[in-house]
Amino acid sequence: MTSTSTSSTLLATFVGAAVLYAWLTRRAHGKLPPGPPGLPIIGNMLDMAHGRVWENFARMGETYGPVISLTIGATPIIVINTFEQAKQIFDAKGAIYSSRPSLFMSGELMGWKKSCGFLESGKDLIQTRRMIHQELGSMSQIRTFYPQEEDQARRFLGLVAEKPDRIVDHCFRHAGAIILRITYGYTAKDYDDEVITAVNKAMHTLVVATHPGLRGFLVDQFPILASLPEWVPGTHFKRLGREWAALYENMLDLPLNYTRQCLKDGTAENSFSAKWLRRGLPKDEEELLRHAAGSLEAAGAETTAVALHAFYLLMAIHPDVLKRAQAEVDEVCGHDRLPTYADREHLPYLQAVLKELARFHLSVPLAIPHTTTQDDIHDGYCIPKGSMIFSNLWAMARDSEMYPNPHKFDPDRFLGNTPNRDPYDFVFGIGRRRCPGRLLADASVFITSAMTLATFNIKPGKNASGERVVPCLEPGPDMVCLPKHFPLEITPRFSQEQMDVLIRGAH
Ligand code: HEM
Secondary structure (H helix, E strand, O other): OOHHHHHHHHHHHHHHHHHHHHHHOOOOOOOOOOOOOOEOOOEOHHHHOOOOHHHHHHHHHHHHOOEEEEEEOOEEEEEEOOHHHHHHHHHOOHHHHOEOOOOHHHHHHOOHHHOHHHOOOOHHHHHHHHHHHHHHOOHHHHHOOHHHHHHHHHHHHHHHHHOHHHHHHHHHHHHHHHHHHHHHOOOOOOOOOHHHHHHHHHHHHHHHHOOOHHHOOHHHHOHHHHHOOOOOOOOHHHHHHHHHHHHHHHHHHHHHHHHHHHHHHOOOOOOHHHHHHHOOOOHHHHHHHHHHHHHHHHHHHHHHHHHHHHHHHHHHHOHHHHHHHHHHHHHHHOOOOOOOHHHHHHOHHHHHHHHHHHHHOOOOOOOOOEEOOOOEEEOOEEEOOOOEEEEOHHHHHOOOOOOOOOOOOOHHHHOOOOOOOOHHHOOOOOOOOOOOOHHHHHHHHHHHHHHHHHHEEEEEOEOOOOOEOOOOOOEOOOOOOOEOOOOEEEEEOOOHHHHHHHHHOOO
């Protein structure tokens, strides 16, 4: 037998033993919520293997009810498919439903466990969320960042005017630049910015490491695999973990060192990190700040970029909505200036469009999984301590009882005397782990889309053979759900000279 086949046999034996151990040691719980029967040993692993897992979960909900269970190895997985149940669980019983599962690959090996989205319940989580809340959790704080937001949105328009065919890149760059500006006071370069590149690299590894189901890393389901020596084939995750941890550290240090330097030089702009560093934090709190600031970069950039890209696609798909929203913006702002935050209350149709955007394309369709810190009995079923809990936000957004004709993009559902439920009640999560960046996200999407409507027309673009391709909103399979790319035709609404005046306006 060659050494490779010996090692492969060893790995197979080890994985088999780990899976069998997990199966045999599943605790004798009460009755779990109903769910699809799993296969012996691997449980429901295959049900989570492919495609948009949230759609599979919603289909299972039609058969088994609003709260369903699946198992992989020893861990019960609970999926909550309705808003009502999610409120009962995350709001009313938040004390035991608000921790995070420990993910071996991303949390331990790659070092993300101190990032806000990964923190388990406890002192560090309370302090981290307090830090974020104090500077980004109220409208009075968010308003202090309006000048930076408006400036970044103008820069974005400039880039779109220059290279309209690179709209997806611009959305990602813009969302990253906003977060860097507000978190660190750092103004990113228009192209090839070093810090944006560092964030993108680290984020790419995080997305790969946290793929749901079978596409993820087996060590998350069976942490015992981490004790295998590195010469065993299949343990390449250990080397990857080390390399990817270095990318995470770089993403934290590069921009924070910039803020520290600016504070020393007396040139620091108003920012989340500058505000906290100025207070002179003790070492342990400064370490918390380092991860808290990094968690804003990680959680805030891609999610906002996805919303902006989806906005452009939806405007190309629905020319009637685009025209009506443009007409409203024109009526309030005229053609001589760009919209500002002060206009927001006079733009009810745009606000309805943005609510429908948030409902129709969910940036994070399954939220971030929670875990329970105690056994619970819910509606007569047992939810064991350590269960992994998914809020199926996508299923809530497509619930026909809350949203008649839920697969139709229809901003009018939020106007009139009996509007549908505000999707902001759940698209940012529910309960104690609700997104702490939601006010900032909303402010960024508002100003960018309002300024876009004022300056550009958006139409389906042409493919390589010159045929017009009507886009559709086809979501990808990842936890942060990127829509499929389609060519768009984005053209300025005014002459070059007028566009220059509009966009340069406040510079
Ligand atoms: C359209 C944009 C955004 C959407 C749809 C979104 C949505 C979400 C969702 C669904 C969660 C998980 C909630 C849960 O587990 O129950 C979350 C967590 C989080 N979000 Fe956002 N988010 C957005 C933008 C932002 C921005 C701009 C920031 C930062 C400035 C941010 C920071 C965070 C953080 C730090 C967490 C982790 C919270 C925790 O674990 O306690 N998000 N977000």
